[in-house]
Amino acid sequence: MTEPFGSRLRRAMDERGPLCVGIDPHASLLAEWGLGDDVAGLERFSRTVVEATADRIAVLKPQSAFFERFGSRGVAVLERTVEEARAAGALVVMDAKRGDIGSTMAAYAESFLRKDSPLFSDALTVSPYLGYGSLSPAVALARESGTGLFVLALTSNPEGGEVQHAVRADGRDVGATMLAHLAAENAGEEPLGSFGAVVGATLGDLSSYDLAINGPLLAPGIGAQGATPSDLPRVFGAAVRNVVPNVSRGVLRHGPDVVALRDAASRFADEVRAAVAGV
Numbered sequence: 576m577t578e579p580f581g582s583r584l585r586r587a588m589d590e591r592g593p594l595c596v597g598i599d600p601h602a603s604l605l606a607e608w609g610l611g612d613d614v615a616g617l618e619r620f621s622r623t624v625v626e627a628t629a630d631r632i633a634v635l636k637p638q639s640a641f642f643e644r645f646g647s648r649g650v651a652v653l654e655r656t657v658e659e660a661r662a663a664g665a666l667v668v669m670d671a672k673r674g675d676i677g678s679t680m681a682a683y684a685e686s687f688l689r690k691d692s693p694l695f696s697d698a699l700t701v702s703p704y705l706g707y708g709s710l711s712p713a714v715a716l717a718r719e720s721g722t723g724l725f726v727l728a729l730t731s732n733p734e735g736g737e738v739q740h741a742v743r744a745d746g747r748d749v750g751a752t753m754l755a756h757l758a759a760e761n762a763g764e765e766p767l768g769s770f771g772a773v774v775g776a777t778l779g780d781l782s783s784y785d786l787a788i789n790g791p792l793l794a795p796g797i798g799a800q801g802a803t804p805s806d807l808p809r810v811f812g813a814a815v816r817n818v819v820p821n822v823s824r825g826v827l828r829h830g831p832d833v834v835a836l837r838d839a840a841s842r843f844a845d846e847v848r849a850a851v852a853g854v
C-alpha cells in the first residue's frame with residue numbers, strides 16, 4: 576500500500592523543516608528575472624526554482640494559474656515542473672483550488688491525484704464552497720492513491736471573511752465547520768492525517784478556532800502579504816507543530832541567481848524552525 580500523504584509530509588517536515596516554497600511565475604517576476612513573458616521564460620523560471628530548492632525544501636507549491644495562462648504549452652511546463660520537483664525529493668502541492676459538484680469533482684481529482692495522471696501531485700488545494708460533501712470523490716481518491724488535500728478554511732485574503740466567518744444556525748462559523756470536517760476525516764491517523772486546511776498566516780489570533788485537526792495547516796501569507804515566521808506561534812498556538820508555512824514572492828524575488836534563491840529559502844526555513852522550536 577502507498578504510504579499516506581500525511582505520513583510522508585510529517586517525515587519531510589521533520590527532516591527538512593516545514594517550509595513550503597511557492598512557484599508563482601507572475602509576469603512581473605519574469606520581467607524582474609530578465610525573462611520573457613512567454614513559455615520559454617516560464618520554463619526557465621520554474622526550472623530555476625526547482626534547482627534551487629527541491630533537494631532541500633519539504634514542499635513546493637506550483638500555482639497552476641500562472642502556467643494555465645500560457646495554454647497547453649504552459650501546462651506541459653507545469654507537468655515537467657511537478658515531475659522534476661518530485662524526482663529531486665520535494666513533495667508537490669498542486670495549487671489549483673478546484674471545487675465543483677461531486678461528479679465533476681471526481682474528474683478534477685483524477686487530473687491531479689490519480690497515479691498515472693500527467694499532473695500527478697502529492698496533494699491538491701480544493702475549495703469546499705460547494706459544500707464540504709462535494710469534495711468526497713477527491714477524499715476517496717486521495718485515500719486510495721496516498722495523496723492529500725488542502726481545503727480552504729480560513730484564507731489569507733481580507734475578502735475571505737464574508738464567506739468563512741458567516742455564522743451558521745448551529746452558532747459555528749463556516750471556517751470552523753470546515754476545520755471540524757477535516758478533524759473527522761483525520762481521526763485516528765498517525766503520525767498525521769492527509770487532509771489539511773488552508774489557514775492564512777495573516778489572520779492574527781485564531782484562538783477561537785479549534786485548529787487541532789490532526790492534519791497539516793497550510794499557512795500562506797508570509798512575505799509579500801505581510802506575515803513573518805515569528806507570527807506563527809501567536810497565530811497558531813499549539814497547532815504550530817503541524818503548520819506548513821508558504822512563501823512565494825518573498826523567496827522568488829531573490830532570483831534569478833540560484834544561490835541567492837537557495838539562500839533566501841534557507842533563511843525563511845531557519846526562521847520558521849526557530850519560531851516553531853520556541854513553542
Ligand SMILES: O=C(O)c1cc(=O)[nH]c(=O)n1[C@@H]1O[C@H](COP(=O)(O)O)[C@@H](O)[C@H]1O
Binds near residue numbers: 599700798799800822
Ligand atoms: O491555497 C493557497 O495556497 C492560498 C490560500 C490563501 O488563503 N492565500 C494564498 O495566498 N494562497 C496562495 O499562496 C500563495 C501566496 O503567495 P505570496 O503572497 O507571493 O507568498 C499564492 O499562490 C496564493 O494563491
